[in-house]
Amino acid sequence: MNVLQKQSIAEMKRVLRNKYFVLWSLIMPIAFYYFFTNVVNTNVPDQRAWEAHYLMSMTVFSVMGSSIMTLGIRMVQERSQGWAAFIRLTPLPDHIYLSAQMIGQSVIHVLSITVIFLFGAIINDIALSPFEWMMSGLWILFGALPFLALGTLIGLMRKVETAAGISNVLYMLLALGGGMWMPFEVMPDMMQSIGQWLPSYHFGSGAWELVRGGSPTWKNILILIAYMMLFMLLSKYIRRKQEAV
Amino acid sequence: MMKEAVTVSNVTKHFQRKTAVNNISFSIEKGEIAAILGPNGAGKTTVVSMILGLLKPSEGEIKLFNRVPDDQQVREKIGVMLQEVSVMPGLKVDEILELFRSYYPNPLSMKELVSLTALTKEDLKTRAEKLSGGQKRRLSFALALAGNPELLILDEPTVGMDTSSRHRFWQTIHGLSDQGKTIIFSTHYLQEADDAAQRILFFTEGQLVADGSPMQIRSRIQKQSVSFTLHSSESLERLSCHPEVERVIHEHERTIIQTSNTDKVLALIFQENIHARDIRIEQATLDEAFRQLADGNREAM
Numbered sequence: 001m002n003v004l005q006k007q008s009i010a011e012m013k014r015v016l017r018n019k020y021f022v023l024w025s026l027i028m029p030i031a032f033y034y035f036f037t038n039v040v041n042t043n044v045p046d047q048r049a050w051e052a053h054y055l056m057s058m059t060v061f062s063v064m065g066s067s068i069m070t071l072g073i074r075m076v077q078e079r080s081q082g083w084a085a086f087i088r089l090t091p092l093p094d095h096i097y098l099s100a101q102m103i104g105q106s107v108i109h110v111l112s113i114t115v116i117f118l119f120g121a122i123i124n125d126i127a128l129s130p131f132e133w134m135m136s137g138l139w140i141l142f143g144a145l146p147f148l149a150l151g152t153l154i155g156l157m158r159k160v161e162t163a164a165g166i167s168n169v170l171y172m173l174l175a176l177g178g179g180m181w182m183p184f185e186v187m188p189d190m191m192q193s194i195g196q197w198l199p200s201y202h203f204g205s206g207a208w209e210l211v212r213g214g215s216p217t218w219k220n221i222l223i224l225i226a227y228m229m230l231f232m233l234l235s236k237y238i239r240r241k242q243e244a245v
Numbered sequence: 246m247m248k249e250a251v252t253v254s255n256v257t258k259h260f261q262r263k264t265a266v267n268n269i270s271f272s273i274e275k276g277e278i279a280a281i282l283g284p285n286g287a288g289k290t291t292v293v294s295m296i297l298g299l300l301k302p303s304e305g306e307i308k309l310f311n312r313v314p315d316d317q318q319v320r321e322k323i324g325v326m327l328q329e330v331s332v333m334p335g336l337k338v339d340e341i342l343e344l345f346r347s348y349y350p351n352p353l354s355m356k357e358l359v360s361l362t363a364l365t366k367e368d369l370k371t372r373a374e375k376l377s378g379g380q381k382r383r384l385s386f387a388l389a390l391a392g393n394p395e396l397l398i399l400d401e402p403t404v405g406m407d408t409s410s411r412h413r414f415w416q417t418i419h420g421l422s423d424q425g426k427t428i429i430f431s432t433h434y435l436q437e438a439d440d441a442a443q444r445i446l447f448f449t450e451g452q453l454v455a456d457g458s459p460m461q462i463r464s465r466i467q468k469q470s471v472s473f474t475l476h477s478s479e480s481l482e483r484l485s486c487h488p489e490v491e492r493v494i495h496e497h498e499r500t501i502i503q504t505s506n507t508d509k510v511l512a513l514i515f516q517e518n519i520h521a522r523d524i525r526i527e528q529a530t531l532d533e534a535f536r537q538l539a540d541g542n543r544e545a546m
């Protein structure tokens with residue numbers, strides 16, 4: 001087995017053994033999903049469409065959370081506890097270390113998507129075509145990139161407590177404002193007009209379109225790319241400022 | 246074949262306006278056990294960090310095996326223990342060790358690592374975040390040895406160890422030294438440097454103030470003294486003009502004469518017919534001597 005493979009597997013083990021990950025990225029979304037499609041009567045006109053729609057919302061919610069929180073907080077931890085410096089003293093090249101983290105994170109996302117999709121398919125008997133399952137899964141996997149970039153931005157903070165606090169608040173605002181918890185259409189006008197500019201709305205929107213038989217719009221794609229560039233540039237700028245000291 | 250494992254040439258490090266390390270030069274030969282000794286804040290960690298390439302010197306140059314510190318080939322030959330490193334959470338000790346072994350071309354076997362570091366079977370199956378302080382030190386030591394390094398660099402390695410682990414640790418280090426490995430460690434305990442090292446580099450306030458064998462350092466910093474009380478304000482002028490008398494101090498009604506030759510000073514007291522009572526010969530403890538050297542340097546600056 002080569003080093004990259006070993007390192008990636010180690011990274012995956014670390015994520016899976018993290019209780020917060022399992023709670024926030026798997027248990028919570030599945031519990032929410034079950035609650036809002038089976039326990040509470042939401043009075044939606046088309047229950048079947050709602051079930052598919054909300055399954056996408058919760059999968060997006062899960063993957064967005066692990067991108068922002070798991071990655072960002074771990075980066076802060078590794079730096080503040082000296083691990084990041086220590087690993088630089090080994091022959092393991094920096095790019096392998098980073099790639100392994102990214103690969104590990106992506107495999108974890110594939111896993112989250114699969115688990116939550118399977119759960120939806122089983123409890124609510126959601127019948128999408130294989131193509132629709134595939135495309136919405138891929139959309140969620142790649143749509144997570146701007147949020148991974150946001151994670152690395154949070155990873156530049158100095159204290160674990162600050163990073164955890166700020167990423168929690170951001171995560172909840174993004175989820176609420178982007179229409180992950182309730183359908184975007186039923187939110188007050190003002191929230192809708194703000195939400196339209198949030199990356200989370202466009203992340204969700206692409207998946208909602210797909211299960212409705214459509215496809216993500218160019219606007220969805222462009223806004224997500226714009227956010228990714230913005231977060232990457234910001235983190236590059238901040239990192240350079242930090243190194244200058 | 247090159248003899249030096251580490252060469253430090255005219256290195257200075259400034260942090261904003263503070264000078265943490267001021268124009269130091271030394272080299273460490275292969276196979277040496279060298280201690281970087283000094284009180285807290287002397288710049289030991291800064292020196293170690295620069296040798297490791299974690300910090301860049303403001304001026305001067307550092308080479309390991311005649312290469313820059315962050316060279317891939319250097320990384321394969323060194324093993325490091327840093328202060329206060331929390332090993333990555335989520336992995337068990339044996340998983341981390343296996344992973345680390347895979348980074349190096351010629352790692353030590355798991356069996357050797359376990360026997361060198363006295364990690365127990367339970368330790369190996371424990372997750373890093375659940376280790377006690379002592380277990381963490383053992384894991385750090387095992388990680389330093391994983392790649393079978395030629396050069397071990399240990400920053401305050403025994404902090405937090407109890408006496409028996411400390412003892413075993415130094416035994417292992419001497420065993421490794423017998424195999425030809427070069428060892429550099431930092432400490433603020435003079436006793437430890439004295440017991441474990443063949444060579445001591447003494448730092449205070451960012452300067453290298455002494456460099457030699459423990460014996461040389463000890464004779465340089467360990468002053469003996471003869472002290473006594475006098476009947477009256479008898480003059481000691483005749484005594485203090487002898488070269489053996491290095492310094493005369495009056496303290497609590499007693500006169501203290503610092504010297505490196507107490508026998509000669511005693512003879513002089515009788516020869517000069519000084520009415521001294523209650524004569525005592527005293528040896529400064531190592532720690533006092535250590536403080537003296539550090540203070541002396543401060544006065545000189």
